[in-house]
Amino acid sequence: MISARARASSDTLALIKSKGFLSCGVNTGLPGFSAPDTNNNWTGMDVDFCRALAAAVLGDTTRVKYKPLTAKERFTALQSGEIDILSRNTTWTQIRDTSLGLNFAGVNYYDGQGFMVKKSLRVKSAKELDGAVFCMQAGTTTELNLADYARLNKFTYKSITFETNEQVREGFETGRCDVLTTDQSGLYSHITKLSDPDSAMVLPEMMSKEPLGPVVRQGDDAWFNVVRWTLHALINAEELGVTSENIEQMKSSSNPAISRLLGTTGDMGAKLGLDNSWAFHAIKQVGNYGEIFERNVGRLSPLKIRRGLNALWNRGGIMFAPPIR
Ligand SMILES: N[C@@H](CCC(=O)N[C@@H](CS)C(=O)NCC(=O)O)C(=O)O
8 A cells, every 4th residue: 555654755766665666657659769569568768767767666677557648748647646757758948847846867868859851852951941831749849949940040930730749740741741840869760650761851950959858756855866866877887888688797897886886885775765786677677778779769779860969978979977886
């Protein structure tokens, strides 16, 4: 049973431990990020983050209940307590982080808003989009960014907004609009679902910063810390060369940072209210950040997104996690 104390103090960590699973708000279907596979299992980067959290807190990746949410529904679901965490390609912005009563625990994907056009349009750059009709999704940063961008670049445009991703894609495929605009990651995902993926292309420009990351409620520091440091543990594991494959051998590593990460020395887990092998379970069962990226959206996936900004800071990107010590 859920203890009254856990409920009253917004102690989500205690609540998750007592109910034995975590409720994870995900996308309704964005291949590579969160989407049900042919066996109806949820897969993707954002799904894997919830699986890693379940492994860190409960030792088992399967202890997650997924709640698919549209862009519009997502914040209310978190505010009302319907979900414990929102892991759904959500951009960290000031308003969301303050007046919505939410806290972003970090960034799991550095993105920016992009444009997709039909190749038959013969457009090579976003600079040629003056007067175009744009399809996009309601309740997103996409709408606001486009307005800013048009104002700044003095171009006129028409927009059609839809509630769901499928409607946006259909609007684009049936020619209701010239351009589909959203996070660039979302465009790569959309392309795989077009009836002819080769008919469209993503333009080179990115017109905004879209740092995407997991979100929790404000005033719940213990859970916030677990979410934030689980993300950091996955990124640090990549930097330290710890993978799901070599993690057993890494337990006897002489590198003190690896020993702390895997809980063979120190009590880094206890400081989070968890077992000292929290990160070990997460990495062993889900993989480090690089493994999660390549499997879901990178080289080993149909999306084939390059690491780019999401490469580690010491390999040309900006993915940087504070140290576990
Ligand atoms: N990162 C942006 C956009 C997020 C977003 O919802 N994008 C759309 C288009 S890629 C999406 O995921 N739609 C899927 C759905 O609602 O099912 C935000 O946080 O507002």
